[in-house]
Amino acid sequence: MTRRVPSALLCLLLPLWMTLAPGQARAQQQDRILLSATNCVLELEKGVYHLWDHVRVESPGMLRISCDDLRASLPQDKAPGTSGPLPTGGKLQSLVASGGVVIELFQPGAGGTTNVVRAFGKQAEYGSQEEILILTGDPRIETASGTMIGTEALVYDLKSRTMRNRGSYRIELKADILKGSTLFNRGTNAPKPR
Amino acid sequence: MPSLRLRSWLTALAGLMALGARAQGTGATVPTPTAAPAATIRQWGISLRDNVTGRVQLRFSSTEASPTPSGKGGLVPALWDVTGLRLESFRSDERSDFVIESPSCRVNVTTRDAGSPGTFTARREADGVSIHGRGFQFDGTEKRLTVSNSVQIELRTRLFQSKPASP
Numbered sequence: 001m002t003r004r005v006p007s008a009l010l011c012l013l014l015p016l017w018m019t020l021a022p023g024q025a026r027a028q029q030q031d032r033i034l035l036s037a038t039n040c041v042l043e044l045e046k047g048v049y050h051l052w053d054h055v056r057v058e059s060p061g062m063l064r065i066s067c068d069d070l071r072a073s074l075p076q077d078k079a080p081g082t083s084g085p086l087p088t089g090g091k092l093q094s095l096v097a098s099g100g101v102v103i104e105l106f107q108p109g110a111g112g113t114t115n116v117v118r119a120f121g122k123q124a125e126y127g128s129q130e131e132i133l134i135l136t137g138d139p140r141i142e143t144a145s146g147t148m149i150g151t152e153a154l155v156y157d158l159k160s161r162t163m164r165n166r167g168s169y170r171i172e173l174k175a176d177i178l179k180g181s182t183l184f185n186r187g188t189n190a191p192k193p194r
Numbered sequence: 195m196p197s198l199r200l201r202s203w204l205t206a207l208a209g210l211m212a213l214g215a216r217a218q219g220t221g222a223t224v225p226t227p228t229a230a231p232a233a234t235i236r237q238w239g240i241s242l243r244d245n246v247t248g249r250v251q252l253r254f255s256s257t258e259a260s261p262t263p264s265g266k267g268g269l270v271p272a273l274w275d276v277t278g279l280r281l282e283s284f285r286s287d288e289r290s291d292f293v294i295e296s297p298s299c300r301v302n303v304t305t306r307d308a309g310s311p312g313t314f315t316a317r318r319e320a321d322g323v324s325i326h327g328r329g330f331q332f333d334g335t336e337k338r339l340t341v342s343n344s345v346q347i348e349l350r351t352r353l354f355q356s357k358p359a360s361p
Binding site for chain 1: 339
């Protein structure tokens with residue numbers, strides 16, 4: 001005897017599945033990092049990866065890096081009682097990108113929009129301990145509202161999404177952000193014309 | 195009935211060649227082809243062990259393998275041209291580490307390396323790392339994979355936790 005799923009139950013579950021599925025798919029997308037390049041040397045046991053020529057790193061929906069040279073490290077714990085290493089869940093320990101580094105960070109904005117922050121430099125380092133990106137070599141970060149240009153290093157905290165600097169820096173704001181602002185449209189104490 | 199015995203022995207040998215031979219080597223032992231020179235061996239395989247511990251480090255297997263001809267008309271016993279390669283690397287506790295597969299490549303069982311200008315895939319089940327590309331050389335002693343044409347690597351991890359949408 002075969003049992004049929006009541007159509008009413010399907011009607012209830014289908015909208016729920018349609019609500020959850022995109023979120024799960026997005027989470028699965030974010031749980032992977034894609035590295036690509038023309039050349040590489042992978043120390044499979046040590047977990048040290050060196051890629052060069054047309055290097056791209058992509059964390060779908062979150063981050064994209066392009067550069068000439070990349071060194072990535074996936075730490076390998078030593079198993080107790082053995083001399084051999086064991087992989088540690090594929091967790092990325094560090095990334096060092098160099099040569100024409102361009103980083104694009106995608107952040108969810110209001111109303112389902114995506115804000116893109118672009119960073120440029122000669123070298124970028126990512127450390128999983130602090131979850132920071134350190135940009136050096138004529139570092140520059142562009143956002144929708146302006147550009148931050150550093151002389152030594154710009155440090156972007158990925159957790160708090162805050163920026164700090166080493167050395168001096170300057171900020172160039174886009175004139176657009178003053179549109180509609182009353183900052184330069186206030187009354188003055190000049191005598192009123194008669 | 196010596197001729198009958200010889201015929202049955204030849205039949206058995208032909209059957210062995212048809213079904214394929216599996217060579218099992220230890221250490222740096224070079225497998226001896228069980229078929230006639232320049233013959234293709236089906237279901238070819240060899241396990242290479244650590245010289246000190248005797249534990250399996252690498253296992254090469256393929257659907258077909260042929261000893262590589264040398265320039266002087268002979269065969270190079272250590273070099274094999276294989277199709278359908280499956281190369282499995284083991285950790286020191288003999289648990290499987292990663293698997294490299296290539297439709298066609300050349301294997302050197304003495305130096306424990308394999309390479310091909312063609313395509314390949316590599317994966318490690320333990321952490322979900324998967325690699326595919328074109329033009330590879332694998333150094334089995336150092337467990338080093340060099341790719342010279344194109345490579346894509348997928349890591350099952352995330353760089354950082356995303357924050358909820360901000361206005």
